[in-house]
Amino acid sequence: MVSSGPLENSFSTPPAIRLAGLDIARFLAFVGMVLVNFKVATNASMSAETPSWLASMHPLLEGRAAALFVLLAGLGIGFGAQKAFNKGVSAADIRKKQAKRGLILFAFGLLNLIIFDADILHFYGIYFLLACIALTGNRKSLLTLAFVIILFSPALHFVFDYEAGWDWQTLQYEGLWSPDGFIRNTFYNGFHPVFPWISFLLFGMALAQLNLQSATVRLRIAGAGLALMFAGALFAQMGRDIIALPEVAQDQEFVELVQALMSSSPIPPSPIYMISASGAALVVLVFCLWLGDWFGQRAWMKPILTTGQQALTLYIAHIIVGMVIMEAMGWIAMAGSEPDPPTLEQVSFYSGFFLIGCMIYAVTWHHYLGAGPLERLLRKLSA
Known part of the structure; x- marks a missing residue:
C-alpha cells in the first residue's frame, strides 16, 4: 500500500517531462566547476596581461557553480521521488x-578525495542520505x-574552531583522514x-514542487533570485563597511565574527554567501529553462545537453583526466618536484580545450551507448 503524505499533492510539474533547460543548467554548472577547480589545483596566478573580465569572472564562479550543481541535484531528487510515488x-x-x-x-567521493582534496561527491552522498528525512x-x-x-550554521563558529586543520597558503587540510578531522571537514x-x-539541496527539492513549465512561476523564481542577490550584495557591502571602521579593524575577534556572518566568500559559507549564491542559482536556472524552450530541439544544442546529462561521469573525468x-605538464606538484604555476589565462x-573534448566525448558516447557510464552504474547499483 502506498503511504499518503505531503508528497502526494505537492507537485505541479509532471516529472516525466524532461526539461532541456535542466541539462543546460547542469552543463553550465560543470563548466564553472572545471574553471574553478583547475584554477585551485594549479594555484594559477594573474599576470599584468590578464584581461579584467577574466580576472573578475573567476571570483564570481567560486562557490556559485557548485551551489547550482547541488540545487540541481535537489531538483532531481524531488522529481525522482514524485515519479516513483506516481508509480x-x-x-x-x-x-x-x-x-x-x-x-x-x-x-565514489571517498575514492575521488584521495586524488582531489576539494571533491564534492562525498558531500553529495551525505546530503542525499540526510535528504531522506525530508523527502516527503x-x-x-x-x-x-x-x-x-x-x-x-554560523553558531558553530562559537563552538568549533573554523581554522582547525587548514593551511590556507596551500589549501591543504591536515588530519583529513582522521575520524575527528573527517567529521569536522565534512x-x-x-x-x-x-x-x-545542504540548504542548496533543500531549495532544489522545494523547487521540484513548482510548475517549472509555467512562465508566471519562472518569473517569480527569477524575481526571488534577483531579490536574494540584491540583499546579499547589500549586506556584504555593509559587512565590508563595518570592518573598515578604524575602531572595528583593531578588534580581530569582532572582524572574524562579521566575516562569518556577512562575507560573500564561500569560505567560510556565511548566511550572506548562501543567500547570494542561492539567488544566483535561481536566476541561472530560469534563464536555462527558457533557453531549453527556445533552442532545446536545435542540433547545435545537442553537445550541451548530452554533456549536462553526463555531469557525474565528466566531474570524475575532469579530475582523473584533466588534472593528470x-x-x-608540471602545473601541479608531483612527488619530489616543485610545480610551475601557470597564469590564469x-x-x-x-x-576551454578540455571542455570541448568533454562535449565531443559526450556526443559520441550518447550516440552509441546512451547514458553515461557512471550515470548508468549509479542507476543500476541503486535499483
Missing part, C-alpha cells in the same frame, strides 16, 4: 533507493528548514560542508 512506490521504498544513491556517491516534506517545510540551517569547515550547504594532464585556455 505506486511507497515512501519507505523511495527513501531506501535514495539512501542507496547517497551511499554510492559517498563511496512540502515546499514550505523544505524552505523553512533550509533557511533555519543557513541562519543557525560537516563544518570543508570546501562544501553539510552545514549549511596538468600534472604531467593559460589555465582558462586549457579548460
Whole structure:
C-alpha cells in the first residue's frame, strides 16, 4: 500500500517531462566547476596581461557553480521521488533507493578525495542520505528548514574552531583522514560542508514542487533570485563597511565574527554567501529553462545537453583526466618536484580545450551507448 503524505499533492510539474533547460543548467554548472577547480589545483596566478573580465569572472564562479550543481541535484531528487510515488512506490521504498544513491556517491567521493582534496561527491552522498528525512516534506517545510540551517550554521563558529586543520597558503587540510578531522571537514569547515550547504539541496527539492513549465512561476523564481542577490550584495557591502571602521579593524575577534556572518566568500559559507549564491542559482536556472524552450530541439544544442546529462561521469573525468594532464605538464606538484604555476589565462585556455573534448566525448558516447557510464552504474547499483 502506498503511504499518503505531503508528497502526494505537492507537485505541479509532471516529472516525466524532461526539461532541456535542466541539462543546460547542469552543463553550465560543470563548466564553472572545471574553471574553478583547475584554477585551485594549479594555484594559477594573474599576470599584468590578464584581461579584467577574466580576472573578475573567476571570483564570481567560486562557490556559485557548485551551489547550482547541488540545487540541481535537489531538483532531481524531488522529481525522482514524485515519479516513483506516481508509480505506486511507497515512501519507505523511495527513501531506501535514495539512501542507496547517497551511499554510492559517498563511496565514489571517498575514492575521488584521495586524488582531489576539494571533491564534492562525498558531500553529495551525505546530503542525499540526510535528504531522506525530508523527502516527503512540502515546499514550505523544505524552505523553512533550509533557511533555519543557513541562519543557525554560523553558531558553530562559537563552538568549533573554523581554522582547525587548514593551511590556507596551500589549501591543504591536515588530519583529513582522521575520524575527528573527517567529521569536522565534512560537516563544518570543508570546501562544501553539510552545514549549511545542504540548504542548496533543500531549495532544489522545494523547487521540484513548482510548475517549472509555467512562465508566471519562472518569473517569480527569477524575481526571488534577483531579490536574494540584491540583499546579499547589500549586506556584504555593509559587512565590508563595518570592518573598515578604524575602531572595528583593531578588534580581530569582532572582524572574524562579521566575516562569518556577512562575507560573500564561500569560505567560510556565511548566511550572506548562501543567500547570494542561492539567488544566483535561481536566476541561472530560469534563464536555462527558457533557453531549453527556445533552442532545446536545435542540433547545435545537442553537445550541451548530452554533456549536462553526463555531469557525474565528466566531474570524475575532469579530475582523473584533466588534472593528470596538468600534472604531467608540471602545473601541479608531483612527488619530489616543485610545480610551475601557470597564469590564469593559460589555465582558462586549457579548460576551454578540455571542455570541448568533454562535449565531443559526450556526443559520441550518447550516440552509441546512451547514458553515461557512471550515470548508468549509479542507476543500476541503486535499483
